[in-house]
Amino acid sequence: xxxxxxxxxxxxxxxxxxxxxxxxxxxxxxxxxxxxxxxxxxxxxxxxxxxxxxxxxxxxxxxxxxxxxxxxxxxxxxxxxxxxxxxxxxxxxxxxxxxxxxxxxxxxxxxxxxxxxxxxxxxxxxxxxxxxxxxxxxxxxxxxxxxxxxxxxxxxxxxxxxxxxxxxxxxxxxxxxxxxxxxxxxxxx
Amino acid sequence: xxxxxxxxxxxxxxxxxxxxxxxxxxxxxxxxxxxxxxxxxxxxxxxxxxxxxxxxxxxxxxxxxxxxxxxxxxxxxxxxxxxxxxxxxxxxxxxxxxxxxxxxxxxxxxxxxxxxxxxxxxxxxxxxxxxxxxxxxxxxxxxxxxxxxxxxxxxxxxxxxxxxxxxxxxxxxxxxxxxxxxxxxxxxxxxxxxxxxxxxxxxxxxxxxxxxxxxxxxxxxxxxxxxxxxxxxxxxxxxxxxxxxxxxxxxxxxxxxxxxxxxxxxxxxxxxxxxxxxxxxxxxxxxxxxxxxxxxxxxxxxxxxxxxxxxxxxxxxxxxxxxxxxxxxxxxxxxxxxxxxxxxxxxxxxxxxxxxxxxxxxxxxxxxxxxxxxxxxxxxxxxxxxxxxxxxxxxxxxxxxxxxxxxxxxxxxxxxxxxxxxxxxxxxxxxxxxxxxxxxxxxxxxxxxxxxxxxxxxxxxxxxxxxxxxxxxxxxxxxxxxxxxxxxxxxxxxxxxxxxxxxxxxxxxxxxxxxxxxxxxxxxxxxxxxxxxxxxxxxxxxxxxxxxxxxxxxxxxxxxxxx
Numbered sequence: 092x093x094x095x096x097x098x099x100x101x102x103x104x105x106x107x108x109x110x111x112x113x114x115x116x117x118x119x120x121x122x123x124x125x126x127x128x129x130x131x132x133x134x135x136x137x138x139x140x141x142x143x144x145x146x147x148x149x150x151x152x153x154x155x156x157x158x159x160x161x162x163x164x165x166x167x168x169x170x171x172x173x174x175x176x177x178x179x180x181x182x183x184x185x186x187x188x189x190x191x192x193x194x195x196x197x198x199x200x201x202x203x204x205x206x207x208x209x210x211x212x213x214x215x216x217x218x219x220x221x222x223x224x225x226x227x228x229x230x231x232x233x234x235x236x237x238x239x240x241x242x243x244x245x246x247x248x249x250x251x252x253x254x255x256x257x258x259x260x261x262x263x264x265x266x267x268x269x270x271x272x273x274x275x276x277x278x279x280x
Numbered sequence: 281x282x283x284x285x286x287x288x289x290x291x292x293x294x295x296x297x298x299x300x301x302x303x304x305x306x307x308x309x310x311x312x313x314x315x316x317x318x319x320x321x322x323x324x325x326x327x328x329x330x331x332x333x334x335x336x337x338x339x340x341x342x343x344x345x346x347x348x349x350x351x352x353x354x355x356x357x358x359x360x361x362x363x364x365x366x367x368x369x370x371x372x373x374x375x376x377x378x379x380x381x382x383x384x385x386x387x388x389x390x391x392x393x394x395x396x397x398x399x400x401x402x403x404x405x406x407x408x409x410x411x412x413x414x415x416x417x418x419x420x421x422x423x424x425x426x427x428x429x430x431x432x433x434x435x436x437x438x439x440x441x442x443x444x445x446x447x448x449x450x451x452x453x454x455x456x457x458x459x460x461x462x463x464x465x466x467x468x469x470x471x472x473x474x475x476x477x478x479x480x481x482x483x484x485x486x487x488x489x490x491x492x493x494x495x496x497x498x499x500x501x502x503x504x505x506x507x508x509x510x511x512x513x514x515x516x517x518x519x520x521x522x523x524x525x526x527x528x529x530x531x532x533x534x535x536x537x538x539x540x541x542x543x544x545x546x547x548x549x550x551x552x553x554x555x556x557x558x559x560x561x562x563x564x565x566x567x568x569x570x571x572x573x574x575x576x577x578x579x580x581x582x583x584x585x586x587x588x589x590x591x592x593x594x595x596x597x598x599x600x601x602x603x604x605x606x607x608x609x610x611x612x613x614x615x616x617x618x619x620x621x622x623x624x625x626x627x628x629x630x631x632x633x634x635x636x637x638x639x640x641x642x643x644x645x646x647x648x649x650x651x652x653x654x655x656x657x658x659x660x661x662x663x664x665x666x667x668x669x670x671x672x673x674x675x676x677x678x679x680x681x682x683x684x685x686x687x688x689x690x691x692x693x694x695x696x697x698x699x700x701x702x703x704x705x706x707x708x709x710x711x712x713x714x715x716x717x718x719x720x721x722x723x724x725x726x727x728x729x730x731x732x733x734x735x736x737x738x739x740x741x742x743x744x745x746x747x748x749x750x751x752x753x754x755x756x757x758x759x760x761x762x763x764x765x766x767x768x769x770x771x772x773x774x775x776x777x778x779x780x781x782x783x784x785x786x787x788x789x790x791x792x793x794x795x796x797x798x799x800x801x802x803x804x805x806x807x808x809x810x811x812x813x814x815x816x817x818x819x820x821x822x823x824x825x826x827x828x829x830x831x832x833x834x835x836x837x838x839x840x841x842x843x
């Protein structure tokens with residue numbers, strides 16, 4: 092069992108996240124983290140999914156993912172040379188006595204203070220999980236109020252990645268906003 | 281051309297070559313039904329329960345190779361389809377299910393007869409759609425039929441809100457698809473084909489396991505060429521029966537939990553398994569760690585996710601079975617393999633798995649064998665699930681593809697009657713025998729009315745043992761004969777049939793069997809025979825759950841003679 096990094100290009104449509112998440116659930120996998128966002132191509136989103144499993148079982152779930160019609164491409168980049176990052180916001184209890192010490196720790200980690208209040212500071216940190224975990228441990232001594240983490244996003248190094256789309260295919264036009272009648276104007280059944 | 285959503289749906293279905301639908305109306309699909317008289321080329325067959333619509337579409341698809349279409353309304357109509365959609369999904373039958381949905385403004389409000397059917401069918405469809413604009417219907421229908429039939433076939437569901445059926449839009453049927461996420465691999469990788477050919481040419485004891493993929497792909501002649509050229513024995517999965525003529529000297533029957541002993545022993549002793557269009561279901565492999573322990577395994581399948589899912593594979597080939605076999609056959613050398621084949625023939629003689637005891641009482645095996653003898657095997661057999669299904673697999677010889685229609689993956693009791701409706705509609709010129717158990721028959725018995733209304737000459741044989749027989753067999757063998765909830769009363773099936781307007785006979789004596797079957801065959805129109813058989817007959821051979829394929833329990837016999 093080891094952590095695997097899957098990256099997927101998916102159609103930017105309603106319900107796609109549900110299709111992907113539901114597939115992991117019914118095949119008996121736990122998702123450690125999942126991060127979704129737009130890509131350079133309109134109509135396509137990119138997912139980075141971290142999942143625990145043996146090589147064979149993760150390969151099985153990768154192939155099952157690839158069968159989903161809304162999944163355009165999916166690749167396990169665990170063994171590739173990759174850049175992986177996660178972003179975390181950490182709200183730390185701060186008093187006038189501890190504030191400068193917190194700032195020192197934050198500086199060492201090249202993190203940023205993004206909000207200051209009378210009794211807390213909020214730190215923004217970007218890096219791999221180890222870096223965020225280390226900073227978290229150091230800040231724990233001051234008292235953690237709240238943490239939000241994005242989950243890992245990852246990309247292979249070099250020019251062409253496994254998800255690179257060779258040719259720009261025509262994309263379906265985005266749904267136009269259209270007025271739908273309200274429940275008052277239309278009866279049910 | 282401006283049309284409303286319902287008209288666009290009908291036009292699109294016609295473009296896809298649809299001429300028959302199985303369905304049941306309701307509030308949310310009323311606008312669609314309302315428009316149907318404008319399209320007389322679309323035949324709608326009214327079922328008596330939506331589960332019947334889905335099974336009938338499935339039976340239609342399996343008998344014809346075309347996409348089966350079923351229609352239901354929102355809420356309970358849609359949920360009633362679920363069992364049938366799941367059955368089609370697990371057996372890779374091409375199907376498009378169309379459901380009505382509550383009008384758009386009501387979605388998400390728990391409105392009357394609202395259910396999230398796209399959510400419910402997520403794990404049992406290849407893909408599904410909730411169509412929110414009438415102008416999307418044509419594209420969605422085109423995609424749905426493409427997805428349902430291309431690659432590994434399966435069901436696709438289209439959910440259409442009531443007001444989308446009414447909304448007007450410009451109709452233009454798209455001539456191109458834009459499905460970036462659906463590109464099945466058709467050609468096998470040449471290097472893999474070469475590796476497979478080398479293994480086949482070097483093997484001493486190869487066995488082919490042919491599944492339903494061979495039938496779907498239309499690869500029966502390529503399979504025959506491979507078997508004959510390499511003199512390789514062929515065994516079938518349940519759903520693969522018919523892919524290779526069983527009268528052929530190289531055919532050794534079905535493998536698996538209730539497989540023929542010689543088929544299981546051959547797989548157990550093989551040094552090479554060539555698995556073609558099958559997915560190593562647990563009912564076929566028995567205990568995975570004990571499956572083909574001496575063999576290397578070649579696995580040919582169009583679905584890459586099946587490779588290595590259940591069984592380790594040495595040479596996987598992803599591609600369309602017909603294409604892969606055509607490439608493979610060019611590289612396979614002619615061989616005789618006399619010793620290996622005579623070894624399996626010897627096992628076949630030592631373990632005559634399909635002989636029938638001489639008894640006074642009426643044996644179910646005898647009934648099914650006589651349907652085979654009387655029809656000359658020239659019929660489509662549609663079964664339910666359970667003992668009669670296994671006997672129908674054993675006591676029939678399947679010579680042609682799509683002549684056995686049976687649910688292998690999901691195993692829903694009650695499949696038989698509606699699936700037989702679908703098969704008969706698809707193949708009106710063929711004789712269709714529905715072989716049912718008395719348990720499963722009572723699950724979808726209402727489709728007798730569909731048969732009458734559509735005047736479908738389906739012949740029905742109920743193997744009536746007054747038990748849920750397969751469950752009772754497990755209770756006998758593994759639960760010390762504690763027959764809990766398996767003794768089963770039923771109606772007088774002859775009276776029931778007659779009440780529906782179907783001619784029927786009850787048979788209790790073996791001497792009546794052949795005349796009854798002959799009478800059913802001669803009768804114009806549907807006919808039902810209630811065969812009251814020996815109640816505690818078991819299906820043998822059997823590999824107990826958790827055991828390996830070669831650990832076969834056989835029927836106790838006073839004398840095991842030659843075949």
